[in-house]
Amino acid sequence: MIHIKRLQEDGADVVALVGEIDASSSIDLDLAIAKSVGDGFTKILIDCSSLEYISSAGLGVFMSYIEEFREKSIQMVLFGMNEKVANTFQILGLNELLKIAVDKVGAKQMLA
Amino acid sequence: MRTKALTRLLFTIAVFTWLALVFTDLSIHFSLSNGLKPEIAAWLPTVILNIYIIVLFYYYKFKIERDESLNFIDLLWRVFATGLVSTVISLLLRLIEMLLGGTKLTSHFLYLEFTYLINLGLMVSVLLCAFMAWKRLILYQKSKWLIRLWTFFEVGMILSLLYNSLSAPFVQRYYEYVLGLFVLTGLVLSGNMKWVAYLNFRQKWTGLLLLLLTIFYLFYIFITSGALVPEDATTLQVISHSNHIFISSLMIFVAIYSIFSFLVILFNLPTTSVFEQKLEEVVNFQRISQSIQTEQNEESVYNILLETSVSTVFADAAWLEINGTKEEHRLYTYEISEKEARDIIDHLAKQQVRGLLDQNQDKTRNLSKHLGSLRGSRFRSILAYPIYVKGENIGTLALLKELPEGFNKEMNKIVSTFANQAGISIENFRLMEEALQNERYKEELKIAKTVQKSLLPQQLEFDHHFDLVAFSESADEVGGDYYDSLRINDHQTALIIADVSGKGTTAAFHMSQMKGIFHSLAQGCDDPQEFMFRANQALIHCLERGSFISAIFFVIDTKEQTVKYARAGHCPVLYYNSLTDNADYFKDKGVALGMVRNKSYKEFIQQNEFKYAPNDVMVLYTDGITEAKNNKNEQFGDERLNKVLCEVKSLSPSQIQEHLINRLYEFSGTDNIDDDYTTMIIKFKSRT
Numbered sequence: 151m152i153h154i155k156r157l158q159e160d161g162a163d164v165v166a167l168v169g170e171i172d173a174s175s176s177i178d179l180d181l182a183i184a185k186s187v188g189d190g191f192t193k194i195l196i197d198c199s200s201l202e203y204i205s206s207a208g209l210g211v212f213m214s215y216i217e218e219f220r221e222k223s224i225q226m227v228l229f230g231m232n233e234k235v236a237n238t239f240q241i242l243g244l245n246e247l248l249k250i251a252v253d254k255v256g257a258k259q260m261l262a
Numbered sequence: 263m264r265t266k267a268l269t270r271l272l273f274t275i276a277v278f279t280w281l282a283l284v285f286t287d288l289s290i291h292f293s294l295s296n297g298l299k300p301e302i303a304a305w306l307p308t309v310i311l312n313i314y315i316i317v318l319f320y321y322y323k324f325k326i327e328r329d330e331s332l333n334f335i336d337l338l339w340r341v342f343a344t345g346l347v348s349t350v351i352s353l354l355l356r357l358i359e360m361l362l363g364g365t366k367l368t369s370h371f372l373y374l375e376f377t378y379l380i381n382l383g384l385m386v387s388v389l390l391c392a393f394m395a396w397k398r399l400i401l402y403q404k405s406k407w408l409i410r411l412w413t414f415f416e417v418g419m420i421l422s423l424l425y426n427s428l429s430a431p432f433v434q435r436y437y438e439y440v441l442g443l444f445v446l447t448g449l450v451l452s453g454n455m456k457w458v459a460y461l462n463f464r465q466k467w468t469g470l471l472l473l474l475l476t477i478f479y480l481f482y483i484f485i486t487s488g489a490l491v492p493e494d495a496t497t498l499q500v501i502s503h504s505n506h507i508f509i510s511s512l513m514i515f516v517a518i519y520s521i522f523s524f525l526v527i528l529f530n531l532p533t534t535s536v537f538e539q540k541l542e543e544v545v546n547f548q549r550i551s552q553s554i555q556t557e558q559n560e561e562s563v564y565n566i567l568l569e570t571s572v573s574t575v576f577a578d579a580a581w582l583e584i585n586g587t588k589e590e591h592r593l594y595t596y597e598i599s600e601k602e603a604r605d606i607i608d609h610l611a612k613q614q615v616r617g618l619l620d621q622n623q624d625k626t627r628n629l630s631k632h633l634g635s636l637r638g639s640r641f642r643s644i645l646a647y648p649i650y651v652k653g654e655n656i657g658t659l660a661l662l663k664e665l666p667e668g669f670n671k672e673m674n675k676i677v678s679t680f681a682n683q684a685g686i687s688i689e690n691f692r693l694m695e696e697a698l699q700n701e702r703y704k705e706e707l708k709i710a711k712t713v714q715k716s717l718l719p720q721q722l723e724f725d726h727h728f729d730l731v732a733f734s735e736s737a738d739e740v741g742g743d744y745y746d747s748l749r750i751n752d753h754q755t756a757l758i759i760a761d762v763s764g765k766g767t768t769a770a771f772h773m774s775q776m777k778g779i780f781h782s783l784a785q786g787c788d789d790p791q792e793f794m795f796r797a798n799q800a801l802i803h804c805l806e807r808g809s810f811i812s813a814i815f816f817v818i819d820t821k822e823q824t825v826k827y828a829r830a831g832h833c834p835v836l837y838y839n840s841l842t843d844n845a846d847y848f849k850d851k852g853v854a855l856g857m858v859r860n861k862s863y864k865e866f867i868q869q870n871e872f873k874y875a876p877n878d879v880m881v882l883y884t885d886g887i888t889e890a891k892n893n894k895n896e897q898f899g900d901e902r903l904n905k906v907l908c909e910v911k912s913l914s915p916s917q918i919q920e921h922l923i924n925r926l927y928e929f930s931g932t933d934n935i936d937d938d939y940t941t942m943i944i945k946f947k948s949r950t
Contacts, residue, residue, distance in 0.1 A: 173764060180808075206763035206885075210808035213857050234897075241885075242812060242831035243853030246866055
């Protein structure tokens with residue numbers, strides 16, 4: 151089960167993920183990001199501080215946006231991951247493809 | 263067969279008893295008239311008569327009461343037939359009497375007594391036959407109370423025979439009371455006329471005729487037997503039925519019930535059609551509910567619904583509209599053209615009548631008042647019913663009549679029940695279809711499972727320099743884990759372990775692609791980085807957006823004693839180093855296959871190399887293992903895996919594998935895994 155909250159801060163869309171992302175809830179994540187893009191945001195911050203688990207399907211969602219974001223010059227930064235989640239990103243090598251910051255301040259700096 | 267023999271035997275006994283009665287009675291009369299003291303006791307004829315009655319009683323009990331094949335009309339017919347025979351015989355006797363005229367013989371007391379006995383025997387026979395027939399009619403719908411009352415009546419009557427055989431003065435005193443009791447009981451019992459309702463119109467007419475004739479016979483017998491009692495007081499009446507309780511109460515009961523039945527049938531005639539209609543409704547209802555089993559498609563359910571509704575409420579016309587997309591939308595009509603139906607539908611829509619077209623309408627609607635404003639229509643009454651399947655309105659049934667106010671409440675109710683039942687039938691039908699479809703899918707999945715099983719190698723490469731074992735289990739019918747080995751040349755062996763993102767069928771398809779890629783690329787490729795790059799290039803065209811494959815590709819060189827590998831986002835290798843006696847995970851970088859969809863992927867993949875030593879153990883696994891959870895929602899994790907390996911590092915690879923799997927199941931506490939488990943264990947041997 152995942153609960154997704156969106157709020158805007160300094161022109162960036164902060165998408166907070168609360169809970170676990172598995173095959174079924176990854177659809178919600180996809181919808182949330184697509185909505186953010188649809189709303190015209192070019193700066194998207196993903197708050198992973200309350201994300202407890204992410205499955206390969208959830209990672210696939212982030213992955214699927216990489217190219218689109220590059221084409222549209224949209225910046226996305228993930229931040230606040232716990233160790234377990236960070237490890238999942240790391241094993242798959244997604245940390246090489248995505249911008250990952252320690253906390254929100256760091257994330258905002260990366261956007262600049 | 264036994265019953266048949268028994269009835270024959272009883273009949274024979276009855277005839278002989280009657281003959282004995284004639285003999286004793288006549289001999290007593292003869293003796294008396296000649297002033298002699300009769301040698302036979304005076305009470306004997308009465309006793310014999312009672313025996314005759316009992317035998318005949320049982321004869322009819324077997325012949326009528328026990329014969330299940332008799333229906334109501336058959337019963338009436340039996341009584342009628344018995345009455346007819348006895349009346350004809352009685353009339354013949356009269357005819358003989360008339361032909362002989364006033365000869366001495368006819369006035370002779372013995373002759374009179376003889377004819378009297380014949381008539382008596384016949385009368386008892388007719389009465390008992392009717393008694394048994396009426397018993398069956400009365401007890402057609404039994405209740406405890408009714409059966410008790412009847413038993414009292416029957417047993418009481420038989421006991422009265424015994425009572426009758428006893429001394430006369432005693433009998434005389436209570437005669438009226440006992441008779442009165444029996445008549446009263448008979449009257450109460452005669453109130454049970456439920457069988458009449460089950461007769462149809464024709465049967466009722468037949469029943470009336472038969473009953474009328476039976477009543478006529480009874481009347482005749484009554485008159486005859488009454489007249490036959492010699493009024494001559496000087497003649498001593500040995501046998502008399504007039505003060506015989508059994509015969510009297512029997513006669514009264516049979517007569518009362520016959521007259522009651524006649525009247526009840528007569529007065530029931532006008533309502534017969536209503537009962538028949540109700541019965542037809544039940545039959546129609548059954549037709550709808552059973553139509554699925556017999557017919558096999560929705561269309562027939564619709565047709566049966568239309569047909570039965572029309573016939574039940576005597577509608578002049580009807581239509582059944584099934585909602586849906588253009589192809590699915592259908593209109594079934596009865597006695598009304600499609601155009602006419604459309605006109606009415608459009609008219610009601612124009613009048614903004616909610617109900618017939620509005621799909622959210624869930625109530626039966628009487629829309630008759632809106633029809634009045636439609637010109638050129640012959641119909642003046644209309645009723646509409648929604649049909650629901652799984653809470654979804656799938657259509658509307660409309661019934662029409664040319665008469666104004668043509669539908670009553672009962673019709674309304676029964677048709678709405680029909681509509682509901684039709685909905686249930688269709689729902690059942692759809693559920694059955696779904697179940698069948700699911701069965702088919704299951705079969706397909708079984709096939710997919712066997713096909714996929716065959717994709718995993720049955721036998722891994724064999725080498726003198728290392729032992730190699732693997733294990734794989736899927737959470738679903740088919741899984742997305744893959745492992746394989748391939749010999750490149752005499753000193754190089756390629757290994758792969760891969761995990762497709764997601765689970766189930768799509769994962770299985772990608773896994774089979776991975777197998778194809780491995781077998782074509784690994785043939786002449788001893789460069790893991792190159793392998794990953796090419797595999798990625800190939801997979802870009804197969805994997806949909808968001809899907810990826812994590813993998814590690816190894817090339818084991820036994821000549822150089824090295825292992826070259828590249829990790830593409832897969833779980834890091836757990837390696838036990840026998841020299842340092844330490845197990846650890848290799849930390850290196852690499853992005854999963856399919857994540858970077860261009861040639862820059864090469865930059866994201868690392869090639870690593872290390873030298874192996876004998877007794878080193880390499881554990882490859884998929885994330886299903888490290889992410890396996892126990893009931894406390896803890897993961898199996900890297901550290902636990904490391905510990906498990908250290909426990910058994912010195913054992914053979916197959917033992918290590920067995921231990922690991924046991925530990926895993928122990929940890930998760932269930933055999934129901936929720937991800938695919940795959941391990942591959944390589945142990946290097948010392949060079950021999």
